[in-house]
Amino acid sequence: MSMSAARERLVVIGGDAAGMSAASQARRLKGPDELEIVAFERGHFTSYSACGIPYWVGGDVEERDRLIARTPEEHRARDIDLRMRTEVTEIDVANGRVRARDVDSGEESWTSYDKLVIATGARPIRPDMPGADAPGVHGVQTLDDGQALLDSLARTRGRRAVVVGAGYIGVEMAEAMINRGYEVTVVNRGSEPMSTLDPDMGRLVHDAMQGMGIAMVNDAEVTKILTGEDGRVRAVATEAAEYPADVVVLGIGVRPETALAKAAGLPLGAHGGLLTDLAMRVRGYENIWAGGDCVEVLDLVSGQERHIALGTHANKHGQVIGANAGGDYATFPGVVGTAVSKVCDLEIARTGLREKDARRAGLQYVTVTIESTSRAGYYPNAAPMTVKMLAERRTGRLLGVQIVGREGAGKRVDIAAVALTAGMTVEQMTALDLGYAPPFSPVWDPVLVAARKATAKVRAS
Structure with missing residues (x-):
């Protein structure tokens, strides 16, 4: 041959x-x-x-x-x-x-x-409604999409942006439009932004975004996108209200x-x-x-x-x-569901299961939420963060972690991602030998503070 x-x-x-x-x-x-x-x-x-x-x-x-x-x-x-x-x-x-x-x-x-x-x-999921394909309405999945949006912004005289959806793309595009000097309204059908978090942690994101000057509209389903005489988008409508828009960014997911x-x-x-x-x-x-x-x-x-x-x-x-x-051999074993994002200076991170995921999987669990800082409290620029941890009842196996905070919060989720992959219990986590110095963390890292508290709750359960 x-x-x-x-x-x-x-x-x-x-x-x-x-x-x-x-x-x-x-x-x-x-x-x-x-x-x-x-x-x-x-x-x-x-x-x-x-x-x-x-x-x-x-x-x-x-x-x-x-x-x-x-x-x-x-x-x-x-x-x-x-x-x-x-x-x-x-x-x-x-x-x-x-x-x-x-x-x-x-x-x-x-x-x-x-x-x-x-x-x-x-x-990208495009809503099946009037006006969804009008000029000035953009998804952002590919570089072609991004270029089309930038070209559209260059032609847009008004400075009002409406972002539909408040997942990763939604919050990141809200930040992008704020950075471009737009007035930003986020219309979200969920009770809180970031549905990949539990609602109590999503609430922290909501409050922080409003503090940045982003208008948050929750529990609101967009019913149509209104256009002007020139055919371009002019507003986003829900059943309750209309939100004027010179540009609309779709962040509903994919x-x-x-x-x-x-x-x-x-x-x-x-x-x-x-x-x-x-x-x-x-x-x-x-x-x-x-x-x-x-x-x-x-x-x-x-x-x-x-x-x-x-x-x-x-x-x-x-x-x-x-x-x-190519004739070699490799496998992809799976994921634990780790993701990080940010909106302006707020860092958002999650890994593992939310409460509703744990319930759907038939797991019984305990949750703890703690507040700590990114550095030793006395060290300059120590920033607050909130850590939520889920652990399985009785066994204490770590099930999930969510973190919302300022600088230094997001990548801490990697500690939990490794612990999840290794199948660790929260008690085993308390003994982790993590790096410590005042510029980097308190003596007890926020993730370990949550693990200690979760250990006590598992024992009590």
Whole structure:
């Protein structure tokens, strides 16, 4: 058999974190004489940080290109046949091929594969209502979206912004618009912002955002987006009120982009994401892998599948997929659900289960909430923080931690993320040998103060 006949083709759908990490890792393991790699990306950019878009829009990151880790040209220099502005419209599993359409010309063609990687990401949830597609209404999922929003801001004379939704994207975009000098109103259908936190911790975020001059409207469902005579957005309406808007940013969240996979008959979970095994192989399919925002992942604390759209997971998925597709071996065991965010100087962090997650998983638990400071109380600029901890009743196993505070609060959640991954009890946590000096923490770190209090509560339960 000649060398060309033995060459396999790996096709990758999606040119961002998971897809191009997979392509790059596979290329490290196998040269172009053994493995041909073809990647399709429907947008203008590859390998970029979607998580950085709010900071680019807000002006903290000056140039768009700083968010791009690797350009199409850099990928092509590594013998990856990367086809930009090309959208895959069909996966033909039976015949091992994909149909792709050139976005600009409309021309369609089929490409066969021996191995397939689905890394189609997630799409922003757009409300199904009048005016949702009007000029001046923006989602912020891709660099193309971010550029469209900045272009829109440059044309906008008014200075009123309404952000719909108060999750990570919502609070980060509220900060971005404040930094741009806009009057900001956040309309949120939940009782408090940040539904990834318990409501008592979300309340701290609410109070802090109002203190920054952001108008918070909770328990409010947007019913329509109103437009002016020029067709542009002019206001956001709920059943109770109208909020004038020169620009609207949608931060309602995302859904897995799995329409292609569903049409191909591939297995989806309860959240609409692709289901994979530990090697990130699509369940039931030997030569198809999936990763990034289009898959569901195992929550190691609850044992249930979740959809979490984060760049950290996407890059790890890509590494695992690339190793396996390139003939090596790797697995992705799951997540504990760690995330950090900020709005101006307020840091927001969480890992593990919320109270409602624990209840849904059938767990009995105790909770404690403590207030402490980021540094020794007497040290300059010691900032307050609130730590909430959940522990399993009787066993004392750590179930979750939420932290809201100023500088130094957010990354403390990593202590809890490690403890959760290791299956530690709160009592075991109290003995952790964490770094201490007055500029960095009180003698008892806030996370350990919470662990001590939780230990006492577990014993009493």
